Amino acid sequence: MKLVFLGTSAAQPTTRRGLSCTCLKVEGEILMFDAGEGMQVPYLRSKLGWNKKMRIFITHLHGDHCLGLLGLLQTMSMQRRTESVEIYGPPGTDEFVAANARMLGFSPSFPVIMETTEEGTVVDAPGYEVSACRAEHSVEAFSYRFSEKGGPGRFSTEKARGLGVPEGELWGTLQGGSAVSVGGRTVLPSDVLGEGKRGRTVGFSGDTRPTDKLAEFFQGCDYLVFDSTFADEMVKRARETGHSTAAEAAALAKNAGVKNLILTHFSARYSDTDDLLREAQKIHPSSYAASDLLEVEV
Amino acid sequence: MKLVFLGTSAAQPTTRRGLSCTCLKVEGEILMFDAGEGMQVPYLRSKLGWNKKMRIFITHLHGDHCLGLLGLLQTMSMQRRTESVEIYGPPGTDEFVAANARMLGFSPSFPVIMETTEEGTVVDAPGYEVSACRAEHSVEAFSYRFSEKGGPGRFSTEKARGLGVPEGELWGTLQGGSAVSVGGRTVLPSDVLGEGKRGRTVGFSGDTRPTDKLAEFFQGCDYLVFDSTFADEMVKRARETGHSTAAEAAALAKNAGVKNLILTHFSARYSDTDDLLREAQKIHPSSYAASDLLEVEV
Numbered sequence: 001m002k003l004v005f006l007g008t009s010a011a012q013p014t015t016r017r018g019l020s021c022t023c024l025k026v027e028g029e030i031l032m033f034d035a036g037e038g039m040q041v042p043y044l045r046s047k048l049g050w051n052k053k054m055r056i057f058i059t060h061l062h063g064d065h066c067l068g069l070l071g072l073l074q075t076m077s078m079q080r081r082t083e084s085v086e087i088y089g090p091p092g093t094d095e096f097v098a099a100n101a102r103m104l105g106f107s108p109s110f111p112v113i114m115e116t117t118e119e120g121t122v123v124d125a126p127g128y129e130v131s132a133c134r135a136e137h138s139v140e141a142f143s144y145r146f147s148e149k150g151g152p153g154r155f156s157t158e159k160a161r162g163l164g165v166p167e168g169e170l171w172g173t174l175q176g177g178s179a180v181s182v183g184g185r186t187v188l189p190s191d192v193l194g195e196g197k198r199g200r201t202v203g204f205s206g207d208t209r210p211t212d213k214l215a216e217f218f219q220g221c222d223y224l225v226f227d228s229t230f231a232d233e234m235v236k237r238a239r240e241t242g243h244s245t246a247a248e249a250a251a252l253a254k255n256a257g258v259k260n261l262i263l264t265h266f267s268a269r270y271s272d273t274d275d276l277l278r279e280a281q282k283i284h285p286s287s288y289a290a291s292d293l294l295e296v297e298v
Numbered sequence: 299m300k301l302v303f304l305g306t307s308a309a310q311p312t313t314r315r316g317l318s319c320t321c322l323k324v325e326g327e328i329l330m331f332d333a334g335e336g337m338q339v340p341y342l343r344s345k346l347g348w349n350k351k352m353r354i355f356i357t358h359l360h361g362d363h364c365l366g367l368l369g370l371l372q373t374m375s376m377q378r379r380t381e382s383v384e385i386y387g388p389p390g391t392d393e394f395v396a397a398n399a400r401m402l403g404f405s406p407s408f409p410v411i412m413e414t415t416e417e418g419t420v421v422d423a424p425g426y427e428v429s430a431c432r433a434e435h436s437v438e439a440f441s442y443r444f445s446e447k448g449g450p451g452r453f454s455t456e457k458a459r460g461l462g463v464p465e466g467e468l469w470g471t472l473q474g475g476s477a478v479s480v481g482g483r484t485v486l487p488s489d490v491l492g493e494g495k496r497g498r499t500v501g502f503s504g505d506t507r508p509t510d511k512l513a514e515f516f517q518g519c520d521y522l523v524f525d526s527t528f529a530d531e532m533v534k535r536a537r538e539t540g541h542s543t544a545a546e547a548a549a550l551a552k553n554a555g556v557k558n559l560i561l562t563h564f565s566a567r568y569s570d571t572d573d574l575l576r577e578a579q580k581i582h583p584s585s586y587a588a589s590d591l592l593e594v595e596v
Contacts, residue, residue, distance in 0.1 A: 011372075011373075011376055012338065012369075012372070012373040012376055012377075013338050013339050013342070013369075013373075014339075014342070015339060015342050015343055018339070019369075037335055037336060037338075037365070037366070037368075037369045038335060038336035038338070038339065040310065040311050040335075040336070041311050041312075041313060041316070041336065044311070044312070044313050045313055061401060061402055061403065062402060062403065062404075063368055063369055063372055063398075063402045063404065064369070064372075066402075067335070067365065067368060067369060067402075068335070070335075070361055070365060071310075071311075071317075071335045071361055071362070071365060074309075074310070074361055074362075075309075075310040075311075078309055078310055079310075092401060095401065096398075096401045096402070099397055099401065100361075100394075100398070103359065103390060103393065103394045103397065104359055104360060104361045104364075104365075104394070105359065105360065105437055106360075106361065139403055
């Protein structure tokens with residue numbers, strides 16, 4: 001599983017940073033969080049592929065987070081994509097796509113399934129779940145949390161044989177999590193299965209103030225990608241504009257028991273992010289600054 | 299006067315070419331022809347400036363020619379632009395901007411003046427004129443022609459003195475193009491003015507088939523920036539999609555007595571444009587291939 005950062009600038013692009021777009025590459029599938037203008041070029045550079053199974057999650061309807069959707073749908077059509085795309089976003093996302101498709105005269109070559117994001121579970125797929133929580137921004141905005149589903153531990157054929165369970169149907173029953181009876185004795189799944197696999201979790205804040213609600217939502221995330229628009233000295237501006245400082249992101253990550261914090265969405269005024277990273281690391285040492293095309297193994 | 303190419307790819311961007319946008323830098327003013335998605339980054343790199351007098355001419359409402367408008371207006375607002383922007387485009391351009399401003403919740407910090415393009419003179423400014431002509435594409439599309447206004451020749455103070463015209467009001471009259479009477483003799487402007495300055499002309503085709511009408515419209519242009527989506531072998535596809543091949547662009551330029559042809563809007567299938575350029579140069583030797591960030595002194 002891999003995080004790929006395609007755009008890490010806030011509001012406007014710089015010559016080094018594009019607009020918001022982060023992909024989570026999961027087993028033959030791409031989960032995209034926001035699609036800012038210009039995300040196609042870094043998408044190409046990252047070789048993520050045009051016909052992969054794809055779900056797109058829009059945090060809010062500001063151009064720097066959703067304008068790239070339109071060109072992306074057109075390019076995927078020109079690439080003769082056949083696989084459907086699911087797009088989740090706040091109310092109005094469907095109108096934004098439909099109105100522009102009409103005004104710009106395009107119709108995708110593949111099914112586009114639009115779903116309005118509400119709080120709670122947004123996607124329940126075989127291998128993972130994505131849930132949403134209301135963020136605090138200048139417009140209606142959502143944060144998302146990806147949770148890989150945990151798996152059972154490894155089945156020990158030696159232990160099963162040792163306990164007299166014959167190979168065949170009964171092994172399947174134990175692997176499925178149910179007890180079996182062998183010669184009058186009960187064998188439990190825990191007798192033959194190793195420790196269960198813990199699912200990995202990744203959070204995406206989108207644009208937001210840090211809130212207690214989000215700290216709870218992101219509780220225990222392995223990775224948290226969080227709004228870090230401003231340095232500490234601009235906390236007033238962060239409050240006014242519905243964003244967070246790097247230090248505020250770090251404080252939330254610490255309170256939420258987040259393992260690794262990845263700062264992103266840097267104001268174009270910062271030519272480098274050293275100060276912001278330093279401010280975050282003072283509070284939460286496991287903090288990193290995203291850059292365009294950065295890839296992180298999760 | 300300088301042509302600056304910000305995006306030279308057709309329909310979809312590549313890692314080396316962005317979407318359609320060409321600027322003509324004229325005496326403290328920027329005339330932009332199309333504004334494809336992602337044009338802000340090359341605009342930044344070209345250091346064209348956020349608060350210059352600006353007129354934007356949209357050829358047609360396909361996303362690769364107009365989507366960049368939205369982010370551009372937003373960024374110029376964030377840069378606290380005060381100077382107005384005039385936008386000319388086919389019917390629907392105003393709705394495209396207004397609907398997106400509403401859906402994405404932005405309002406420019408400066409006046410945006412929207413004008414619907416019709417054939418004929420579109421702008422008549424003190425130093426130049428821009429006119430439009432219907433192109434032939436899959437949707438309503440316009441080509442534009444920039445014509446610098448010619449100026450009077452240099453005023454020769456020696457000749458004026460030699461003919462006995464005293465310095466002062468009469469010099470102004472001659473410079474303004476009217477004859478004066480000195481000691482019963484008539485002195486004509488042509489007696490004291492050098493050869494008039496011929497205005498420079500630059501044509502922009504946008505997406506189009508080559509047509510006789512356009513050959514006439516672009517008659518005698520110093521520079522012509524023309525749709526060159528395909529190589530010769532794909533002429534059938536060019537016909538089907540309302541585009542031109544490089545050779546067709548060259549034939550039109552030759553018939554129109556165009557001095558310099560600049561090919562642009564290359565299909566993303568071409569990793570280099572050598573073949574297209576060769577095909578064009580066989581017909582019109584003064585042909586060049588545009589690339590992103592290319593600057594041409596006009």
